[in-house]
Amino acid sequence: MDFKTEFKPETVQPMEIEGLSFDIITEEFGPHSLTAEEYKVVQRVVHASADFELGKSMLFHPNAIQAGIEAIRNGERIICDVQMVQSGVSKPRIEKFGGSTHVYISDEDVMEEAKRLNTTRAIVSMRKATAEADGGIYAIGNAPTALLELIRLVKEGIAKPSLIIGLPVGFVSAAESKEELAKLDIPFITNIGRKGGSTVTVAAVNALSLLAQQE
């Protein structure tokens, strides 16, 4: 096929764009009390959202970064609440350590079970994920009901995630679900308020896999 590609555009290269973007973010973000590694995560969240308010609303359990890095290096599963999160996660850095990404929300058995119980597929997908194995990084960017169910399973001693990244977005239950997450004494990355979403959840996972690779 003819792509009509002989014209070579004078554009900045992607790696240059990323470097320039991070300089702008650091300049505008200003002073903060994050650790250097937490800031790496926040920087990617701001990069993915162009939203400093969202960046400044981020909350980290004191062991979150270390737990995330170790889980990735141990090749633990990355469980995503929705397909969009799984799509965005950088696979090579996860797979290099033997890890893999999973999403259960469209599984046949999850859909059937949700129908049977008249509840959400998001809720049932968390039950399936936690029943399959302990550990893993749960990356929840969309469904507050998934996060609330995961929190319940943790409290009941049924789920034992290595890290929960809980950043659902929305007007109903999202902020509340994140408040509940921030009360847990297990590693979490979350934020305060309504904002969040798949792209910033992906940004947090990708920041952690970069840290896992670099250190």
Place this chain on the structure above:
Amino acid sequence: MDFKTEFKPETVQPMEIEGLSFDIITEEFGPHSLTAEEYKVVQRVVHASADFELGKSMLFHPNAIQAGIEAIRNGERIICDVQMVQSGVSKPRIEKFGGSTHVYISDEDVMEEAKRLNTTRAIVSMRKATAEADGGIYAIGNAPTALLELIRLVKEGIAKPSLIIGLPVGFVSAAESKEELAKLDIPFITNIGRKGGSTVTVAAVNALSLLAQQE
């Protein structure tokens, strides 16, 4: 597998959550000069981002909504700049009209051509998409270089999209690329400033396919 599902949580159902969310958005959004259909798109953008600033920054070419609805009803292609956008687009409503979603950025020939020209895969993917066929809805949520290249191809008369949804996010070239888009006299949906991203681009496409189905 035992999902431990007998406990039925007292959560609000997804459709109820959506309805409640839209009520909150309408209340907080306040007065505006959008058409009823443009507002449907903005409402979904705010729903996906919880960001009224982003919602209020949206810009519509006067024919954008009608062009989008017609393209979907005619079963035209939806071309996405990245996998995350394709993942999020609601497929059944597109496929019902004979349409399909496409993403070219990871195609073997696109990668080779980008390497050969020392340019971005995003740029080459737009060349491939426009060379394949006229028409289609271009949904660009990530790569400003893709949007800038598409604008160039339109200006040169090579590309003839039915609608461009250009909502890339970022600190370098994103705002500038959207300013350029807003100068074109072809149907576009975009916004002013750095904010945007895959989730809001998906929200715009899904709002249009709902309109295509409902009217």
